[in-house]
Amino acid sequence: MSESLLSIRGLNVQFSAYGRSQQVLHDVSLDVPAHSQVALVGESGSGKTVTMKAIMGLLRDPPARILSGEIRYEGRDLLKLPPRERKKLNGTEMSMVFQDPMSSLNPVFTIADQLGTILKYADRRLGRSRSGRERMARVLEVLAQVRMRDPERVAASYPVMLSGGMRQRVLIAMALLSEPKLLIADEPGTALDVTTQAQILKLLKDLVADRGLALLMITHNLGVVRETSDYVYVMNKGVVVEHAPAAELFSAPREDYTRSLIAAVPRLTGGMRFGSAGARV
Amino acid sequence: MTVPVLEIIGLNKGFPVKNGFGRTVDEVRAVDDVSFSIAKGEVYGLAGESGSGKSTIARMIMGLERPTSGDILIEGRNLGGGMAAAEKRKLVQMVFQNPGSSLNPRRTIGQSLRVPLEAMGLAGRKIDARIGELLDMVQLPANFAERFPHELSGGQKQRVAIARAIAVQPRLLVLDEPTSALDVSVQAKVIDLLVDLGRELELSYLFISHDLSLMRNFADRIGVLYRGRIVETGRSDAVFENPAHDYTRLLIASVPVVTAEEEAVRPKIPLIDGEIPTAEALLALREQERRNPTSE
Ligand SMILES: Nc1ncnc2c1ncn2[C@@H]1O[C@H](COP(=O)(O)OP(=O)(O)OP(=O)(O)O)[C@@H](O)[C@H]1O
Ligand SMILES: Nc1ncnc2c1ncn2[C@@H]1O[C@H](COP(=O)(O)OP(=O)(O)OP(=O)(O)O)[C@@H](O)[C@H]1O
Ligand SMILES: [Mg+2]
Ligand SMILES: [Mg+2]
Numbered sequence: 001m002s003e004s005l006l007s008i009r010g011l012n013v014q015f016s017a018y019g020r021s022q023q024v025l026h027d028v029s030l031d032v033p034a035h036s037q038v039a040l041v042g043e044s045g046s047g048k049t050v051t052m053k054a055i056m057g058l059l060r061d062p063p064a065r066i067l068s069g070e071i072r073y074e075g076r077d078l079l080k081l082p083p084r085e086r087k088k089l090n091g092t093e094m095s096m097v098f099q100d101p102m103s104s105l106n107p108v109f110t111i112a113d114q115l116g117t118i119l120k121y122a123d124r125r126l127g128r129s130r131s132g133r134e135r136m137a138r139v140l141e142v143l144a145q146v147r148m149r150d151p152e153r154v155a156a157s158y159p160v161m162l163s164g165g166m167r168q169r170v171l172i173a174m175a176l177l178s179e180p181k182l183l184i185a186d187e188p189g190t191a192l193d194v195t196t197q198a199q200i201l202k203l204l205k206d207l208v209a210d211r212g213l214a215l216l217m218i219t220h221n222l223g224v225v226r227e228t229s230d231y232v233y234v235m236n237k238g239v240v241v242e243h244a245p246a247a248e249l250f251s252a253p254r255e256d257y258t259r260s261l262i263a264a265v266p267r268l269t270g271g272m273r274f275g276s277a278g279a280r281v
Numbered sequence: 282m283t284v285p286v287l288e289i290i291g292l293n294k295g296f297p298v299k300n301g302f303g304r305t306v307d308e309v310r311a312v313d314d315v316s317f318s319i320a321k322g323e324v325y326g327l328a329g330e331s332g333s334g335k336s337t338i339a340r341m342i343m344g345l346e347r348p349t350s351g352d353i354l355i356e357g358r359n360l361g362g363g364m365a366a367a368e369k370r371k372l373v374q375m376v377f378q379n380p381g382s383s384l385n386p387r388r389t390i391g392q393s394l395r396v397p398l399e400a401m402g403l404a405g406r407k408i409d410a411r412i413g414e415l416l417d418m419v420q421l422p423a424n425f426a427e428r429f430p431h432e433l434s435g436g437q438k439q440r441v442a443i444a445r446a447i448a449v450q451p452r453l454l455v456l457d458e459p460t461s462a463l464d465v466s467v468q469a470k471v472i473d474l475l476v477d478l479g480r481e482l483e484l485s486y487l488f489i490s491h492d493l494s495l496m497r498n499f500a501d502r503i504g505v506l507y508r509g510r511i512v513e514t515g516r517s518d519a520v521f522e523n524p525a526h527d528y529t530r531l532l533i534a535s536v537p538v539v540t541a542e543e544e545a546v547r548p549k550i551p552l553i554d555g556e557i558p559t560a561e562a563l564l565a566l567r568e569q570e571r572r573n574p575t576s577e
Contacts, residue, residue, distance in 0.1 A: 268547070
């Protein structure tokens with residue numbers, strides 16, 4: 001494998017609060033090469049979001065503590081970078097799409113205001129400048145890229161005026177504004193209908209192919225993983241239990257845990273019985 | 282004849298679109314002449330495009346949004362007719378699309394669950410026991426009662442929201458993408474739970490979801506929304522086996538799947554420029570074909 005853009009080695013993370021403490025990541029290692037789409041799957045509470053927050057430098061100490069490990073980005077250990085330099089990377093080199101759109105949008109500003117401001121700061125950090133009009137043009141361009149039917153209306157809207165899937169696409173637009181090299185997306189497609197989702201996934205795939213974007217996608221949607229990812233990491237209770245190229249993982253899963261995840265996916269062909277009466281195996 | 286638990290007749294909702302000076306310049310037709318009903322114990326699935334009006338319908342049922350026109354009847358009684366809020370809350374509960382924002386960040390999980398139980402008239406130790414029971418039903422450990430929402434993962438919060446909604450044992454549960462934040466194994470358990478509760482309490486569900494594979498397996502009947510209108514409705518097996526509307530076919534064709542057997546049953550959609558088209562492009566193509574039936 002070529003030198004990875006992002007490479008995590010032996011990451012251990014613990015939470016402590018009110019005298020309780022709990023280790024939530026155990027020796028997590030993973031690689032995201034440039035020009036690749038990597039998926040991180042695993043059950044609820046297994047530590048996917050914590051992993052992504054660790055990469056983005058968003059874990060607060062306390063309650064979170066990184067006990068040991070390395071997170072290398074282009075060869076440099078992000079955990080050893082001075083906070084100022086670390087911060088500079090966010091929103092420029094690397095961006096992230098959060099799981100919960102409402103908590104990442106400010107309810108009292110329009111979408112145009114919020115995206116415009118983010119672009120302004122990203123430009124400033126990169127030593128670029130753009131006029132207000134140029135910024136607005138870029139904002140509308142990215143909103144159209146994420147398949148908004150009416151970018152002007154969306155730009156002028158406040159978050160409450162948008163549907164769940166529209167908000168999610170605003171977050172994706174936000175992350176793409178400054179053309180990052182690494183995009184980490186936590187459940188980027190869950191709030192979207194499958195047709196729109198397919199178009200967003202296609203957009204990301206094109207960015208990976210044409211611009212060398214590296215994508216780390218966290219998702220519960222195994223169908224999406226099978227149809228779009230190159231490589232998959234499976235996590236359970238804070239441990240990476242299996243990793244393999246996507247095609248291999250679905251045709252020949254090695255771990256029981258992975259097999260049980262795949263078995264639990266409802267099938268488009270129907271025939272699944274729910275309820276204790278239908279007791280699935 | 283039995284009265285449906287929910288009956289929606291000719292429902293419309295428009296939102297004003299304002300310009301930069303606050304003047305109304307246009308209207309979004311979020312919900313356009315929608316009618317459907319849900320029988321006792323039935324699961325009705327609502328699928329469709331992002332922005333097609335699903336959550337707006339749910340919010341109108343909950344009384345959080347006022348219809349522009351049309352009627353919503355619950356057990357035969359018109360919601361517009363001044364049903365008391367407390368009474369309605371006993372009949373209809375909702376689990377929102379967004380687990381994060383529906384829980385009060387300053388309350389522990391236990392405190393959040395206590396509110397509806399007290400409103401039902403429970404007190405003292407009965408409440409604590411019931412909280413334990415509810416957490417157990419959604420497969421969370423009892424000590425989660427002491428945690429705050431920010432200490433929970435996305436899926437854990439969603440299960441708390443479900444526990445809170447079933448606490449009062451409503452007749453109709455409106456589920457707006459209740460499991461999209463859940464992994465498939467927890468999702469299966471939550472759906473098992475919903476099915477069991479549905480049987481035990483003769484609960485009805487309005488189930489809004491983008492997961493069509495789940496919908497096929499869970500819903501008895503479904504309706505497909507496109508731009509505020511129901512373009513197709515029917516028993517879910519029938520709709521999945523024989524989708525009649527082009528938009529439904531496109532949706533089913535776009536479902537990401539995990540097996541080759543499923544790939545084989547996805548409808549074939551004409552590609553435009555070698556790719557699966559957008560809904561608009563496909564419907565425009567069909568419209569063109571209808572106008573010029575001879576041209577290939
Ligand atoms: N601030 C916190 N304080 C204490 N525990 C936390 C905190 N944040 C997360 N946790 C715990 O860490 C574990 C991992 O959480 P994480 O959010 O990474 O899960 P996840 O894999 O993203 O799950 P989901 O798929 O449900 O989003 C969970 O058990 C969670 O309860
Ligand atoms: N308060 C509001 N003000 C203005 N427009 C609104 C408001 N609420 C919803 N809308 C608009 O109504 C339309 C339908 O939104 P709704 O949230 O019902 O969609 P949805 O089908 O639930 O979509 P999703 O699958 O993305 O959640 C969208 O175009 C949205 O922008
Ligand atoms: Mg998460
Ligand atoms: Mg919605």
